[in-house]
Amino acid sequence: AADIADQLTTVLVTEEEIHEKLAELAARVESDYEGKDLLLIGVLKGAVMVMADFSRRLHRDVVIDWMAVSSYGAGTKSSGVVQIRKDLDTDLHGKHVLIVEDIIDSGLTLSWLLENFASRGAASIEILALLRKPEAAKVEIDCRYVGFDIPTDFVVGYGLDYDERYRNLRDVAVLAPHVYS
C-alpha cells in the first residue's frame, strides 16, 4: 500500500528483458512444435503473466488450459506434496504438452506435475519457465525453455507474489527484507 520503491531492493529482470526473452523462446517453441498440435498448461496463479505474454508471441494457434495446485503441510515452502485446487479441463492422452511456469524454485511442484501429467498419457511433456533458481533445487527438473537463472533472493512481480501481493508489477524485483521480516 505504501510507496512501492521502498518495498523492493533491486530490479532483477526488467519488463523489456522479459519480453525480449519470451519472443526468443516463442521462436524456439514454434520451430520445435512445427506440424504438431500444442497444449499449453499454465500453473495458477504465478504463470498468468508469462502465459499471456508468451502465448501471444506465438504465430500459431495453441490450446491453453490451467491447473491450480498448492502444497499442503506447515510452512510457506513447497512440501512436494501437492493438492489439486483446479484440475485440467483437457484430456492429456496423446497430447504434446508444454507446461508454462513463472519460476522453478525447489523444483518440487514441477516434479509432482510432471509425474501427474505423464500418468495421464501425454505424448510429450516439456517445461517453459521464465525464472529458475539453480541453487535452490531440491530435485533436478529437466526444463527445455528457461528464461533466466537467478540467485536465491526472494523475488516478486510479473506473476510472482509475496502473500498474494506484487503479482502485478511489470519487472521481476527483489523484495526488501523488511517487508517479510
Ligand code: PRP
Ligand atoms: C510458486 C511458483 C511455482 C512454485 C515454484 O507457486 O509460482 O509454481 O512456487 O516453487 P517450487 O519449485 O519450490 O515448487 P506458489 O505455490 O507460490 O503458488 P502461486 O503460483 O499461486 O503463487
Ligand code: MN
Ligand atoms: Mn505457482
Ligand code: MG
Ligand atoms: Mg506464490
